[in-house]
Amino acid sequence: MIQQTLKQELQTELRRILHYWMRFLPDEQHGGFYGKVDNQNNVEVQAPKGAVLNARILWAFSAAYNLTRDPSLLEMAHRAEKWFSAHLLDTEHGGVFWTVDHEGRPLETKKQTYAIAFAIYAYSEYFRATKQQAVLTVAIRLYNHLQRFSYDPQYGGYLEAFTRDWKPLSDQRLSEKDANEKKTTNTHLHVLEAYANLYTVWPESTLRKNIQDILRLFLDRIIDRKSGHLHLFFNEQWKVKGQLVSYGHDIEASWLLLEAAHTIDDPELVTAFKALALKMTLATEEGLARDGGLWYEYEPSTQHTVTEKHWWPQAEAIVGFVNAWQLQPSGRFLQRAYDCWKFTEKHLLDKTNGEWYWGIREDGAVMEEDKAGLWKCPYHNARACMEIMKRL
Template sequence: MDFKKLADQYKDELFNGVLPFWLEHSQDKEYGGYFSCLDREGKVFDTDKFIWLQAREVWMFAMLYNKVEQRKEWLECAIQGGEFLKKYGHDGQCNWYFSLTREGEPLIEPYNIFSYTFAAMAFGQLNLATGNQEYADIAKKTFDIILSRVDNPKGKWNKAYPGTRCLKNFALPMIMCNLALEIQHLLDESFLEATMKTCIHEVMDVFYRPELGGLIVENVTLDGRLSDTFDGRLLNPGHAIEAMWFVMDLAVRLNQPELSKKATEITLTMLNYGWDKEFGGIYYYMDRLGCPPQQLEWDQKLWWVHIETLISLLKGYQLTGSEECLRWFGKVHEYVWSHFKDPLYPEWYGYLNRRGEVLLQLKGGKWKGCFHVPRGLYQCWKTLEELSEK
């Protein structure tokens, strides 16, 4: 495999295709913040602003400014989005709304914990880029609120009737694995280490289930048991695989090669399980007992699932030398570049049907923004570059 050629391919797509698309089309020059609802060519089709997508774009451009090159337009893009979020994104106490009007009026209450996690990431990177203490304070205060809500992420907006079927979800401990490293410069070292170990325990000891052949489930009971219900049987292969590269990064930070090996094994197990043997690509949702899933979109092929898989496979190969990771990378790479990349316009499609045909031609919407594609291209480029230098 020609790592140098592949590294150049991912880097070129990032700098000459995807980043210019968002810089040109997403910035709201009148009110601040970003448009995320962009059609195939980049035209705005809805002006609502979703906090987690606003924060992800702030993070993206601040991170690139910090780690790749101090480009003025990247910093300006990140700061204007951060200032919009600082002014309108929360209730004054860092309780982050889910969405706003174009002008910044709140539309949906702060029910979604991921508005908080991505706000913390965004302001952590902005603080690194600017040295502005106010940004650090926002990130730390938001992180404290996340920690206080770990046991009930939706707070008073939780729709579940108390005491009947209490389940805990994989998404928050998974994202915390990434968030802990993102804002490590703001955390006390001993606290950071304890947080990392807690996150690893939740992912690898609670949601990872050896008795299911090594699968990761999306929900367990509060005392860590499996639940034979729609939510309890739910698998999201992309979620599990994405979490594994977060765990690999933690394993490197903590110097735990055995943890890298375990995360690599889980990546391959979930990928083998989630791969559509007939049409190719990775299923969005599955039921661990093979029952009909409740999600009607269960068999769609989504951009982020496949891009996160590329990252985990490359990191798994880099850390363990697994030839199976390399074989799978070639297979998933071929699927991604032939199905998600738009041959005519920049940025990638997000939603395919089971056969791999484009379902929606949008480049951004309520759930897809300036995040998984550029972050994935960045991560793959850097890992491939390191592999080529070896």
């Protein structure tokens, strides 16, 4: 049975991923975890340490502990939380710093909504592991900061970025490849994910309404109902900017949106996102290569496909196709998930040095990008393993 093979192999893979991070990433000299490691496991000791990386480490070890009850994983979560709280929380202005230096001194102090969302996600998961009230207090305080400073009461949704003291910022971009727009799908998806995780430990009525509001934005503004793809960038008034298609975000959203609707137990939204999950999964299939891997993105205006296959869209595709199979068991979706995992296992797993490569190029060459870094974290791949363990 494909289900059993997939579950067993991803259970093994979860242990492999976490073992890598436990072995190579702890910074014994300066605390926390190193900020950058390359494909050959060479550590850049003085690399900046990012909020997104460290929040995702905290989430991954907390979630893995919550699933397996392995005490060594909780020890890693303790380590991550201790360092994050000491160095990445901005105790003066609220929110989190984007980056600190290798010793923990503030470096890039802008407030990026995306990073704060991941901190909420992480602290909610860590609270589930520890039941320490002070941890939940941090998550709720960060949520209140987003509602106070980032939420747009006029047009709805959340603005991207601010200065350290929450003033407007001219450069809103999350990364250099992003469009400089005030609202993005990527940030809204992860605010939703964070709020839904917080709701599981703090089921507060206002938070529930915030989650409903974001889900309705996806229904009304973000998902192209005709194509099943996501619009990615918007101005403040939700005018769509650009036509770029991100296959990884399409398939990631297909299951995360439905999961959030289930979390708040809203029957109307559950029904809507069940239908959309299938439509978005079908749209994602446009980006599947013959080898089972998922291409990166497509630009309709030039009809250009970026045929690199990065690590995180493969992880999301495995979960997204299993989710679609659970909604429609008679279809081909389980096979799609299995094929994508087999592609990943063959081309992206570093069997010598551990973890997953960033990706491969069109010609099959391994990309010389971070093995661990500001964006390369044990989040997409560890989460995919855990989702499959839970779902199958």
